[in-house]
Amino acid sequence: MPKLHLAIDANEANVANRVGSNVYAFQIISQFAKIIEEESDVEVTVLLAHSPLKDLPTETRSWQYRIIKPQKLWTQLAAPWHLYTHQYDYNVFFTPGHYAPRYCSVPYVSSVMDLSFLHFPDQFQRNDLLQLSSWTKYSVKNASRVIAISNFTKNEVVKQYNLDPSDIVVAHPSVSLPEYPATKAELIKFLMKLEIRQPYFLYLGTLQPRKNLISLVKAYELFCQQQSPKKLEELPQLVIGGKIGWLADPIIEAIEQSSVKNNIVLTDYIPEKYKPQLYQAALSTILVGLYEGFGIPPLESIHFGVIPIVSNVSSLPEVVGEAGLQVNPHKPEAIADALNQVFSMPSAIRKSYQDKMQTQRAKFSWQQSAHTIYQVLLDVAKKQ
The missing domain is CATH 3.40.50.2000 (Glycogen Phosphorylase B;)
Incomplete structure (x- = not known):
């Protein structure tokens, strides 16, 4: 049986001072690397606009980084073109953020943190609001499956975008501890x-x-x-x-x-x-x-x-x-x-x-959430 090949957009994790969705992406991706170590029939290509930071998982034979350009308009140009030209290489694409590439040629799984921009539009700058409104809708409605960070967010997405609840899987965040806490x-x-x-x-x-x-x-x-x-x-x-x-x-x-x-x-x-x-x-x-x-x-x-x-x-x-x-x-x-x-x-x-x-x-674990998402990716990949 040929290996399954997963592609991951890790740009959300590849930032120095991580908050919110950056932390979520980093922790899930870090746990994925541990899972892949134990899998012999799965390989991952991590797609980035810039070189990976040192604290991202180390490259192995089954975990490779690939820098694709142009860096500007990455989600609109670089990622769609790369996925189009490599559509037969990847079984599934995963993004831990709201933004999936436009015209994605590979089945994909996207994530949603919340829909606050719909409830509090006056609290977002105009460009951010337009981007969130347009891209979130596109990303979830065209995804093979959607990851939500809470049951509350899942219900919001179902209601707002008229999705089938069975297509949305909840994978909660957990606690991230600093590597060197203060004394x-x-x-x-x-x-x-x-x-x-x-x-x-x-x-x-x-x-x-x-x-x-x-x-x-x-x-x-x-x-x-x-x-x-x-x-x-x-x-x-x-x-x-x-x-x-x-x-x-x-x-x-x-x-x-x-x-x-x-x-x-x-x-x-x-x-x-x-x-x-x-x-x-x-x-x-x-x-x-x-x-x-x-x-x-x-x-x-x-x-x-x-x-x-x-x-x-x-x-x-x-x-x-x-x-x-x-x-x-x-x-x-x-x-x-x-x-x-x-x-x-x-x-x-x-x-x-x-x-x-x-x-x-005890109900919240990065390890458990990563395994939940990983299983979703395998399910999508095997149905293609």
Whole structure:
């Protein structure tokens, strides 16, 4: 029996500072390489616009990189032409992002993170919005199968593009740990530099409108008022860690005008190496956004044994389950009640959440998700 030959678009993973979909692509591709090591009848060609970064899997006889040009308009020109001229070499093509090549001559499997651009079009720059709207629709409607990162995203894709649910397979993200995490001493130095006191409420993520941070600031104000007559410096701070996104000015203004602004710490981007210790030193983490395709920070929080507070909408109930507190994101008073609940939580109840978190985090694995996608690719390849 001839070998199966898989082609993979790894451009989404081939970036230095990975976030979101870059992390997803990198982890899935890294796990694929481990799977291929054990397979004797499958080979992979990884297609790139630029030379692979050093942390991508090492080349072997069954795992090869190929740089195809032109680099500009790669998805529109380079990839379609390469796949057309090599259509008899590849059994299936996989892209871990929204963008499949136009006029793809090889059966392909594409991925979808979320459809936030359809729900919040005003929060995307015009060119990005047009690209996401056009290419996502093309990619999913012409794919042999589609990978979704959550059941929530799967249902969104089925509803929006009228696809057969059986053609969409869910492969969740998981937790990615830094190779060289900061030591406790390094974290203490980092916290002192930013004037952060332990423990604290922690938000990690980009500052952008759909993260609902203005409601979080209002909720934190209510929480502080409810703790009277305690002094502000006796209460956990609200640490907002993440890069400043597009349309973030109203969020910055809400923080600067807050009555408790002296207890709110805005850190800007936090290096990955600090995140494990930063989570572990938190009282609770908070993600009360209005729309999430998955929600990595709550899962990271669960991994480190810190109770997350999340919205009861989109994918977040799926991610957290019973291992955290779910709130109505449109009601600051509900968020404030959750902050107070964690702040005053008896140790016995906190212990019960530890047990729930241990159960919940076992549901998510990069290895398992990669095997799920790999099996989809084999199924598509063998049907050709």
